[in-house]
Amino acid sequence: MSQVDTSLSLANPHPRNMSTSQKVFLALVGVAITMIFISLFGAAATREATFLWTILGLLTVGGVGYTWETYSHEAAGIKNNGVWFFSESNRGALGWIFGVALTAFYISLYWFPEWLGLNSEGPNTGLIAVFDPLSKMLSGNPASQWFVYGTFYTISILILGVKFIWKYRHSNYHKIRTLSIMFFQTAFAFLIPEFMARLNHQEAIQATGVSVPYYDLKNMWPLNYYNFDGYRIEAMTNDGLNSLTGNLGFIMLVVGISSIFIISPILTYFFGKRWYCSWVCGCGGLAETAGDPFRHLSDKSLKAWRIERWLIHGVLAFAVIMTVAVVFSYLNQHDDAGYWITKEIFTAMVSITLLGLTALLWLRPKLFSTISPNVKVIASIIMVAITGLTIQALFASNGKIFFMEDTYPLRKWYGFFIGAAFSGVVGVGFYPLMGSRVWCRFGCPMAAILGLQQRFFSRFRITTNGGQCISCGNCSTYCEMGIDVRAYAQRGQNIVRASCVGCGVCSAVCPRGVLSLENGPNTGNSRMDDVRY
Amino acid sequence: MHVVIIGNGIAGVSVARHVRKLDSDCDITMISAETDFHWSRTALMYIYMGHMTFENTQPYEKFFWAKNRIKLIRKYVTQVDPEKRTLTFSDGDALPYDKLVLATGSSPNKFGWPGQDLAGVQGMVSYNDLQSMEEYSRDLKHAVVVGGGLIGIEMAEMFHSRHIPVTFLVREESFWNRVMPPDESAMINREIRNTHGIDLRLGTELKEILPDENGRVRCIITNEGEEIPCQFVGLTAGVHPNIDLAAQAGIETHRGFLVDKYLETSVKDIFAVGDCAQLRHPASGRRPIEAVWYTGKHMGPVLAQTLVNGHTEYVQKTWFNSAKFINLEYQVYGDVASEIRDGERHLYWEHPHDHKSVRIVYNAATGIVTGFNLMGIRYRSDVCIKWIESQASIEEVLQNLGAANFDPEFFRSYERELVRLYNEQNNTDLKLKRKKGLRNAFAVLKS
Numbered sequence: 010m011s012q013v014d015t016s017l018s019l020a021n022p023h024p025r026n027m028s029t030s031q032k033v034f035l036a037l038v039g040v041a042i043t044m045i046f047i048s049l050f051g052a053a054a055t056r057e058a059t060f061l062w063t064i065l066g067l068l069t070v071g072g073v074g075y076t077w078e079t080y081s082h083e084a085a086g087i088k089n090n091g092v093w094f095f096s097e098s099n100r101g102a103l104g105w106i107f108g109v110a111l112t113a114f115y116i117s118l119y120w121f122p123e124w125l126g127l128n129s130e131g132p133n134t135g136l137i138a139v140f141d142p143l144s145k146m147l148s149g150n151p152a153s154q155w156f157v158y159g160t161f162y163t164i165s166i167l168i169l170g171v172k173f174i175w176k177y178r179h180s181n182y183h184k185i186r187t188l189s190i191m192f193f194q195t196a197f198a199f200l201i202p203e204f205m206a207r208l209n210h211q212e213a214i215q216a217t218g219v220s221v222p223y224y225d226l227k228n229m230w231p232l233n234y235y236n237f238d239g240y241r242i243e244a245m246t247n248d249g250l251n252s253l254t255g256n257l258g259f260i261m262l263v264v265g266i267s268s269i270f271i272i273s274p275i276l277t278y279f280f281g282k283r284w285y286c287s288w289v290c291g292c293g294g295l296a297e298t299a300g301d302p303f304r305h306l307s308d309k310s311l312k313a314w315r316i317e318r319w320l321i322h323g324v325l326a327f328a329v330i331m332t333v334a335v336v337f338s339y340l341n342q343h344d345d346a347g348y349w350i351t352k353e354i355f356t357a358m359v360s361i362t363l364l365g366l367t368a369l370l371w372l373r374p375k376l377f378s379t380i381s382p383n384v385k386v387i388a389s390i391i392m393v394a395i396t397g398l399t400i401q402a403l404f405a406s407n408g409k410i411f412f413m414e415d416t417y418p419l420r421k422w423y424g425f426f427i428g429a430a431f432s433g434v435v436g437v438g439f440y441p442l443m444g445s446r447v448w449c450r451f452g453c454p455m456a457a458i459l460g461l462q463q464r465f466f467s468r469f470r471i472t473t474n475g476g477q478c479i480s481c482g483n484c485s486t487y488c489e490m491g492i493d494v495r496a497y498a499q500r501g502q503n504i505v506r507a508s509c510v511g512c513g514v515c516s517a518v519c520p521r522g523v524l525s526l527e528n529g530p531n532t533g534n535s536r537m538d539d540v541r542y
Numbered sequence: 543m544h545v546v547i548i549g550n551g552i553a554g555v556s557v558a559r560h561v562r563k564l565d566s567d568c569d570i571t572m573i574s575a576e577t578d579f580h581w582s583r584t585a586l587m588y589i590y591m592g593h594m595t596f597e598n599t600q601p602y603e604k605f606f607w608a609k610n611r612i613k614l615i616r617k618y619v620t621q622v623d624p625e626k627r628t629l630t631f632s633d634g635d636a637l638p639y640d641k642l643v644l645a646t647g648s649s650p651n652k653f654g655w656p657g658q659d660l661a662g663v664q665g666m667v668s669y670n671d672l673q674s675m676e677e678y679s680r681d682l683k684h685a686v687v688v689g690g691g692l693i694g695i696e697m698a699e700m701f702h703s704r705h706i707p708v709t710f711l712v713r714e715e716s717f718w719n720r721v722m723p724p725d726e727s728a729m730i731n732r733e734i735r736n737t738h739g740i741d742l743r744l745g746t747e748l749k750e751i752l753p754d755e756n757g758r759v760r761c762i763i764t765n766e767g768e769e770i771p772c773q774f775v776g777l778t779a780g781v782h783p784n785i786d787l788a789a790q791a792g793i794e795t796h797r798g799f800l801v802d803k804y805l806e807t808s809v810k811d812i813f814a815v816g817d818c819a820q821l822r823h824p825a826s827g828r829r830p831i832e833a834v835w836y837t838g839k840h841m842g843p844v845l846a847q848t849l850v851n852g853h854t855e856y857v858q859k860t861w862f863n864s865a866k867f868i869n870l871e872y873q874v875y876g877d878v879a880s881e882i883r884d885g886e887r888h889l890y891w892e893h894p895h896d897h898k899s900v901r902i903v904y905n906a907a908t909g910i911v912t913g914f915n916l917m918g919i920r921y922r923s924d925v926c927i928k929w930i931e932s933q934a935s936i937e938e939v940l941q942n943l944g945a946a947n948f949d950p951e952f953f954r955s956y957e958r959e960l961v962r963l964y965n966e967q968n969n970t971d972l973k974l975k976r977k978k979g980l981r982n983a984f985a986v987l988k989s
C-alpha cells in the first residue's frame with residue numbers, strides 16, 4: 010500500500026481490501042481506457058462499430074459492477090472512510106496524474122481537436138472516428154470532437170450517477186436528485202439535440218451548430234452565450250432573419266434570455282438555485298457524479314470566499330457586457346429587418362433592468378444589509394455605466410457600442426477565457442486538485458445570477474437544528490462549494506449562501522442530524538430568521 | 543482586566559469569544575498544553591477514519607485569534623497562586639491574571655485494572671491519544687475496546703473502518719442500558735452486530751491485561767476467564783474532570799471543581815466551566831457534571847456576562863443530546879430515563895424492520911410531554927423543546943407531530959403511525975393535523 014501524505018500518516022492508514030471481483034471490474038474499465046488510447050493511433054479496426062460498442066460496454070459493465078461490489082456489501086450510510094488517505098482523493102500522486110490527464114484532454118478538445126482525430130479535410134480519424142457510427146445513428150452526421158465529448162460526458166454522468174445513488178442509497182433526496190441529473194443530461198443535453206440535428210437540414214446544423222461547443226438545450230443565458238455565435242454566423246451566411254434557421258436562432262435567444270428572467274426566478278424563489286445547479290445542469294451533474302470523490306478538496310477559507318465573490322460576479326459583469334454589445338450591434342446592423350425587437354426597445358429593456366436593480370439596491374437597504382456599502386457602490390457604478398453606454402450607443406451616429414467597432418474580439422475572449430479555459434480546463438480538469446465545483450463556484454455567470462436570486466428572493470435555506478451542532482466539521486469538509494457550513498451551524502444560525510447549490514451532502518454527512526434543506530417563509534422569530542450572505 | 547483561561551476546548555473558547563464580544567478592551571489569554579489551536583474533540587474519530595484532516599476539525603481559521611485579540615499560549619500550567627494571582631507553567635514561567643477560568647476538561651477513567659499502564663493500552667480523549675492510537679495501529683491485528691459508552695462505540699467503529707477486527711467488551715447486559723430504554727438499547731446491539739468485524743461482548747468485563755516481552759499488551763483476560771489476544775486495548779469507561787490544579791490552589795473539589803450558580807469556585811475570581819466544573823446545586827433531575835459538548839458551549843456566554851457585566855446565573859437548559867452508533871443516529875430532547883418511572887407513560891413506536899424508532903415520554907395523569915427519544919429519525923430541536931418547556935400535552939403534540947420532523951426531503955415520515963398507535967392504546971380518535979414542513983414548524987413555534 011502506498012505511503013500517504015497526511016498530517017497523521019505514521020502508518021499505512023487504510024488498507025483498501027479490494028476484492029477479486031472489484032479488481033476484475035476495474036480491469037474492464039482499464040481495458041476500455043486502453044482501447045481509447047489505442048484508437049488515438051488510428052488503426053483501421055478501431056473504426057468498426059463493434060469497437061465502439063465494446064468500449065462503451067466495458068465502461069458500463071466495469072463501472073457499474075465495481076460500484077455494486079464496492080457498496081453492496083456494506084450497510085447503507087455515509088461512505089467516507091479513508092477519503093483523505095487515498096492518493097487519488099487527497100491530492101496525492103494519483104490525483105495529480107488524473108488531473109493532468111483530464112486537463113490534457115480538455116486542452117486538445119478545445120484547441121487541438123486534430124490530436125483527437127478531427128480533420129478539417131477528409132473523414133475523421135483517431136478517437137473521433139471511433140464515434141462516427143454512434144453519431145451517424147443519432148444525427149446522421151459524422152462525429153465531431155463535441156460529440157465525442159458529449160458521449161463521454163453523458164456516460165460519466167450515467168455510470169457515476171449509478172455509483173452516487175448506490176453510495177448515498179440511504180437518502181431519497183440524493184436518489185431522486187441524481188436520477189433527475191441523469192435524465193436531463195441524457196435527454197436534453199445529449200439525445201434531443203442530436204435528434205433535432207437529424208430532423209433539421211444538414212446546412213442548418215452547419216450554420217447554427219458548427220462552432221457550438223457542446224450544445225445543450227437546457228442551458229439558459231448566460232450559459233448559452235455561444236447561441237449568439239451560431240446566430241451571427243448563420244445571419245451572415247443566410248442573409249438574415251428571413252430564413253427558418255435565423256428565426257429559430259433568434260427565438261432560442263429570446264427564450265434563453267427570458268427563461269433567466271421569468272422561469273428561473275420563479276423556481277429559484279420556491280426551491281433555491283438547486284433546482285438548476287444540482288437537479289438539472291450538466292456541469293453540476295458532472296460535478297455531483299464524477300466529481301463526488303473530490304468534493305472535500307474545495308477551499309473553505311475566508312480568503313477563498315472573498316476571491317469567489319469577486320471572480321464570479323466579475324464574470325457575470327463580463328457576460329452582461331458581452332451580451333449587450335453583441336445583441337445591440339446585431340440589431341444595429343439589422344435595423345431595417347422589421348423585427349419586433351429594435352435597438353431602441355432593447356436599450357429600454359437593458360436600462361429598465363439595470364437601473365431597476367440599482368434602485369432596488371439602495372431603496373431596500375434592509376434586504377441588502379449583508380452587502381457592504383463598497384460593493385453596493387461598485388455594483389451600482391457598473392450597472393449604471395452599462396446603461397449609460399448603451400444609451401450613448403443608441404444615439405451615436407457610428408453605431409459603436411462600448412466604443413467597439415466589432416464585438417467579435419469580446420466574444421472571442423469570453424469564449425477563450427470563460428467558456429473554454431475556465432469552465433472546461435480548470436472546471437473539470439482540476440477536479441482532483443481543487444474539488445468538483447471550481448467552475449460553478451468561481452466562474453459560472455448563471456450560478457452568479459441564481460445565487461443573487463437565492464440570497465435575496467428565495468424561500469430556500471438550510472435550517473440548523475437548534476444547538477445540536479458539535480462543530481465536528483464534516484459539513485464544511487464535504488461542501489463542494491467551499492461553504493464553511495459549520496461556521497453557521499455552530500452558532501445555531503440558518504444558512505443561506507448565494508453559492509449553495511443545495512446538493513444536500515452537508516445534511517447527509519452531519520453525524521448529529523443538524524442540517525436540513527428546506528423551503529419556507531421567514532418568521533419574526535429572531536433565531537429562526539436567516540442571515541443571508 | 544486580564545482574563546486568563548486554562549483550556550482551549552469548547553468551554554474555554556466559548557468564554558473567550560463571548561468575553562471579547564462584550565468587552566473589546568480587556569486582555570484575553572487562552573492556555574492549552576494540548577494543541578496550538580482549538581479543535582473539535584468530537585471529531586477525533588473522523589480524523590482516524592480518514593473523513594477529515596486535523597485541520598478540518600478546527601472551527602476557526604488561524605487569523606481568527608489574532609483578529610479577536612485572544613492570545614494563545616501552548617504550555618502546561620502546574621500551579622495557581624490565588625494570593626499573587628499568578629499561574630506557573632511547567633517551564634517555570636509565570637503569568638499574572640485578574641480573573642481565571644478553569645476549562646481543563648476531563649481524562650479517561652482507569653479502574654485499577656492490572657496492566658492498565660502497559661504500552662498499547664490507552665483512553666481516547668486528547669489529540670495525543672489520537673496520535674498514539676495511530677502509531678499502535680501500524681501493526682495492529684486485533685483491538686479490544688473496554689467500556690460501552692459513546693466513546694467506546696466510536697473507537698470500535700474507528701478500528702472497523704480500517705478493517706481491524708475489534709472485540710468490544712460491554713459490562714452491561716445491553717449496550718448503554720443505563721441511559722437508553724431497553725428497546726433502543728437492543729436496537730443499538732443489533733446495529734453493532736450487523737457490522738461485520740465488531741465482536742460485541744455484552745455482560746463481559748475486563749479482568750486483566752497481560753504484556754508481551756516488550757511490555758506491550760499481548761492479550762486481555764475477561765471476567766469469564768477468556769483470553770483474547772490483542773495488541774491494543776482502548777479504555778473508554780467514562781471520564782473524570784482534570785482537577786490537579788485545585789489542591790495546591792485551595793480550590794474546593796468533589797469530583798470536579800465545585801462551582802456556585804455563577805460558575806465561581808470557592809476561590810474568588812477563579813471560575814470553572816465545561817467538563818471540569820461540578821455544580822453545587824444542579825437543577826432537579828440533572829447531574830452536577832454534564833461532560834458533553836453543549837455544557838461548555840452554554841456555560842461560556844453566561845460566564846462571559848459574569849466576568850464583564852457582573853454576576854449572571856447559569857441555568858441548565860432543557861436537556862438534549864445526540865450521537866451516532868455506526869450508521870444509527872440518535873437524538874434526545876428532555877428527560878428520557880432508561881425505565882418507565884412512576885406516573886410516567888411512554889408512547890413507543892418502532893419500525894417493523896428498519897432501525898428507526900420514536901419514544902415520547904409523558905405524564906400519565908396530566909398528559910404533559912417531558913421527553914423525546916429518537917433513533918434513525920431526526921426531530922426538530924426548537925419544536926420539541928418548545929413543547930417540553932410549554933408543558934404541551936401528548937394529544938396536542940401528536941396532532942402536530944409533523945412539525946417536529948427534521949428528516950431530509952423525500953424521506954418517509956412516520957407521524958401517522960405514532961398517532962395510530964396512540965389511538966389504539968387509548969381508544970381515542972386523534973388525527974394528524976400538521977405534516978412535515980418549515981411552515982408548520984413556524985406555526986407551532988409562534989403559537
Ligand SMILES: Cc1cc2nc3c(=O)[nH]c(=O)nc-3n(C[C@H](O)[C@H](O)[C@H](O)COP(=O)(O)OP(=O)(O)OC[C@H]3O[C@@H](n4cnc5c(N)ncnc54)[C@H](O)[C@@H]3O)c2cc1C
Pocket residue numbers: 479548549550551552553554573574575576577583584585586587617618619620645646647648666667668693696784787815816817818833834835836838864865
Ligand atoms: C472522542 C470523543 C467524542 C465526543 N463526542 C461527543 C459528542 O458527540 N457530543 C457531546 O456532547 N460530547 C462529546 N464528547 C465530549 C465533549 O467533547 C467534551 O464534553 C468537551 O470537549 C469538553 O470540553 P471542555 O472545553 O470542557 O474540555 P476539553 O475539550 O477537554 O479541553 C480542556 C483543555 O484543557 C487542557 N488542559 C487541561 N489542564 C491543563 C493545564 N494544567 N495546562 C494547560 N492545559 C490544560 C487540555 O489539554 C485540553 O486541551 C466527546 C468526547 C470525546 C473524547
Ligand code: SF4
Pocket residue numbers: 471484487488489490491492494508509510511512513514515516
Ligand atoms: S451548503 Fe450543503 S447543500 Fe449547499 S452546496 Fe454546500 S454541501 Fe451542498
Ligand code: SF4
Pocket residue numbers: 477478479480481482483484485494495498499518519520521522523524
Ligand atoms: S456536520 Fe453537523 S455537527 Fe458537524 S459541524 Fe456540521 S452541522 Fe455541526
